[in-house]
Amino acid sequence: MNKLWSVAFLTFKEGLKHRILYCVFIVALLAMTLSVLISGFFMRDISKIILDFCLATISIGGLLVPFFLGITLLAGDIDKRTVVTILSRDISRPQYILGKYIGISLLTGMIMAFFFAATIIAIQGGILLYGEHYFKSYSLLAVFSSTLLNYFGISILNAVVVLWCSITTTSFLATLLTLATYLVGHLMDDVVRFIESPPPGILISMPLQKTVQATQYIFPNLAAFDHKLSAAHGIPIPFIQFSVLTSYAGVYIVAVLSLSIVLFTRRDLC
Amino acid sequence: MQGFFYVPMIKIKHLVFDNVKKTYTADLGKKKTALTGLTLSVLEGEVFGIVGPNGAGKSTALKILTGFIRPSQGKVTICGHSPQISSSLKKVGYLPENPCLYEHLTLQDHLSFAGQLAGYSKEKTRERSNNLLELVQLDKSGNQSIRRFSKGMTQRAALAYALFHEPEILILDEPMSGLDPVGRKLVIDIINNYNQQGNTVLFCSHILTDVERICDRIGIMHQGQLACVLKGEELGGANELESIFLKTVSMGVQ
Amino acid sequence: MLKKFSFLFLFCTAFALNAVLVQPVKEIRGIYLQETYTRIGTLPSNLLQAFSLEFQGATADLLFLQTMTFMGYNIGENVLPEQDEWQLIGNTLDRITDLDPRFWDPYVFAEMFIGWQIRDFELVNNLLLKASKARIEDYRPFYYLGFNHFYFQKNATQAAFFLREAAKRPRAPSFIKALASRMSLYGSQTIAGIVFLEEMISETYDLILKQQLKTRLTALQRIHELEKTVLHYRKKHQRLPEKLEDLIREGMIKNIPSDPYGGKFILLKNGKVYTTSDLRVSSEKK
CATH class of the missing domain: 3.40.50.300 (P-loop containing nucleotide triphosphate hydrolases)
Incomplete structure (x- = not known):
């Protein structure tokens, strides 16, 4: 357990030293400030506008980890053979995979927590600037639970990154596969619904229907973790739904990480 | 004998x-x-x-x-x-062919990681780090990123890392x-x-x-x-x- | 040394040229801006939703911002979009509210411009019906629907139905109930308009739009004043004045106020005051 945390902490520390992180922090903070100012162009849904942009920024900030940092920290680790530094010690490969995953999850959590705090400040700034009248629908609980669900969704994606990086040899391929997973994860649900009840006049062949339906058991349903819209309108997600989604994320992450461990332990490194 | x-x-x-x-x-x-x-x-x-x-x-x-x-x-x-x-x-201490230390971290970071893995106390880690840095003649570069090291320095740094846990x-x-x-x-x-x-x-x-x-x-x-x-x-x-x-x-x- | 400076010189020249070209490029983009905007309105909603991934809220906001930019300068210069452009705006508002059905601004925008200005109530009422489904707790979609039926479409039965629905919602102001019962009185129309605009103004932040609403309110208030004076005249003389000028002659008013929309106030046979501008921005075409 101790070793797990050592690896996680090393990964976290390495992630923090990447300069891209600081660029993004600055850009994101600018975007959030701008969102407060832009919201003044709108007529009355000012709190919604600020939250829309801020929650989108939180999401993008979080997605930065699976798409860039996570890939660098995992695929780069194997690419540049820095993995030797860790695995030449008495650290087993499962410990390595889990430690790395915890490390990038911590990184994601830190980035999103930082942006969440910035969002709260942006809202306070908006209240100061435009008056409380336009912030009647603002609900901290809704914003918090949506951000938490967003974090769980990105954690799933992080686990998928671990899987792709433990199979592929190049960062580029891992990025591509992660992007594909992200897109499928967001669009799959709509496509499945469309296939299951097609509009009249459209015939869908049985094999296609079965294939599409099968994808939802393989790929993660990331769209289900997107509650930014209702959060921006101040509607918190019911607790039951929240817990079902949380368990789904937990189960999916455990499954993906287990598979990664199985594949990674069989792999020749270097 | x-x-x-x-x-x-x-x-x-x-x-x-x-x-x-x-x-x-x-x-x-x-x-x-x-x-x-x-x-x-x-x-x-x-x-x-x-x-x-x-x-x-x-x-x-x-x-x-x-x-x-x-x-x-x-x-x-x-x-x-x-x-x-x-x-x-x-x-086992292993020094790979091309030393593969984390570029963005310092040698000190690596050594304290090794200390954690070996289960050393903070005191012992510090003491051992200082000894090793002196041994490989990098005592002035312990807090520099590996990225700034020359090839020879990296090689010596990797040796220090390999030797850390005795x-x-x-x-x-x-x-x-x-x-x-x-x-x-x-x-x-x-x-x-x-x-x-x-x-x-x-x-x-x-x-x-x-x-x-x-x-x-x-x-x-x-x-x-x-x-x-x-x-x-x-x-x-x-x-x-x-x-x-x-x-x-x-x-x-x- | 020379080389170093020659590149610096090249940079300066190129940068200066760039600055010169910014405006022409902007103009070219301006030509195509409308085309892009047109295309958004023709995209199927589900495709738009798919494109915006998990950023539907922000996409809706940006599209709406674009719509307002499209309108904004026209408002400032008292120029109105053409009929087909209104159709376009209507389409885009529909897409925006598909992306985020609870987004209230587009509905208000539709009410203010497509409703008050263009009087295309089929479009507006459809949008408002969508709003009433998405914002179940909100009294305003039904209130607006009721208002449109009462004030513009003169369909008291429908209006009463919608206003009663509105009054049922939590936090509905008490005047809605009163409005629903008093609706048979034709005379309350102007007051209803004034109340409606006052409520809109109080909730609008945007300064240009607020000014728009205030102009409209001023016009309605002037009509209301005139109508009140006409009633006063009738009480005194047991008959209606023939023209508004009669009121000046009687010394009841100093002069006939001007219509901020540039029209002329006319007294109708039933004692109501009408303006030739019909409270619309005069349709100067671009």
Whole structure:
């Protein structure tokens, strides 16, 4: 357990030293400030506008980890053979995979927590600037639970990154596969619904229907973790739904990480 | 001493290769053989050097020994355990061919990570770090990112990292590459000193003179096998190793 | 040395040229801006939703911002978009509210411009019905629907139905109930308009739009004043004045106020005051 945390902490520390992180922090903070100012162009849904942009920024900030940092920290680790530094010690490969995953999850959590705090400040700034009248629908609980669900969704994606990086040899391929997973994860649900009840006049062949339906058991349903819209309108997600989604994320992450461990332990490194 | 009173001492075999074969699947499904039945054992407390031409399988052998690669056939053990079990690496320090430290972290970061893994207290970690930094003459660069290190500095830094947890077995892949004569002398001194404390060293190198200077036994590898093993004291004259080496390689195995 | 400076010089020249070209490039983009905007309105909603991934809220906001930019300068210059452009705006508002059905601004925008200005109530009422489904707790969609039926479409039965629905919602102001019962009185129309605009103004932040609403309110208030004076005249003389000028002659008003929309106030046979501008921005075409 101790070793797990050592690896996680090393990964976290390495992630923090990447300069891209600081660029993004600055850009994101600018975007959030701008969102407060832009919201003044709108007529009355000012709190919604600020939250829309801020929650989108939180999401993008979080997605930065699976798409860039996570890939660098995992695929780069194997690419540049820095993995030797860790695995030449008495650290087993499962410990390595889990430690790395915890490390990038911590990184994601830190980035999103930082942006969440910035969002709260942006809202306070908006209240100061435009008056409380336009912030009647603002609900901290809704914003918090949506951000938490967003974090769980990105954690799933992080686990998928671990899987792709433990199979592929190049960062580029891992990025591509992660992007594909992200897109499928967001669009799959709509496509499945469309296939299951097609509009009249459209015939869908049985094999296609079965294939599409099968994808939802393989790929993660990331769209289900997107509650930014209702959060921006101040509607918190019911607790039951929240817990079902949380368990789904937990189960999916455990499954993906287990598979990664199985594949990674069989792999020749270097 | 042993010369006068010849007592057959049973030395423990620390590292054992038993008919190890390794075949890679290269691009387009072509098979590439790196090891064709390596049998070798390194005894406790000795310095064993592996020499061999490029592509002889030296690095592959060391990677199998540290568990990064699984052998296709045969058995490898470290103190009787398979390297695939991570705890058997507890007593092993490994210096890879191209030192692979994290560029963005400092040497101090690496050493404190090693300290955490070894279960050292903070005090002990600090003390050991300071000693090692002094030993590899990097005491002024401990807080610099590895990225700013020169090749030689990185090599020495990686050596410090490999030595941190006071391993009983040291496995070094080309420890002298990229070092100037001063650095080479430093590394040789470290290895010698380390061996005098009763520890085992296995390393491979291109530089035959260095190997001659420090090894108890020398194995010449060729085409994925051990061609012959020489004892350090048997090599008397200058360049003797080189002539044997060249002869072995030109003859081929068997 | 020379080389170093020559590149610096090249940079300066190129940068200066770039600055010169910014405006022409902007103009070219301006030509195509409308085309892009047109295309958004023709995209199927589900495709738009798919494109915006998990950023539907922000996409809706940006599209709406674009719509307002499209309108904004026109408002400032008292120029109105063409009929087909209104159709376009209507389409885009529909897409925006598909992306985020609870987004209230587009509905208000539709009410203010497509409703008050263009009087295309089929479009507006459809949008408002969508709003009433998405914002179940909100009284405003039904209130607006009721208002449109009452004030513009003169369909008292429908209006009463919608206003009663609105009054049922939590936090509905009490005047809605009163409005629903008093609706048979034709005279309350102007007051209803004033109340409606006052409520809109109080909730609008955007300064230009607020000014728009205030102009409209001023016009309605002037009509209301005139109608009140006409009632006063009738009480005194037991008959309606023939023209508004009669009121001046009687000394009841000093002069006939001007219509901020540039029209002329006319007294109708039933005692109501009408303006030739019909409270719309005069349809100067671009």
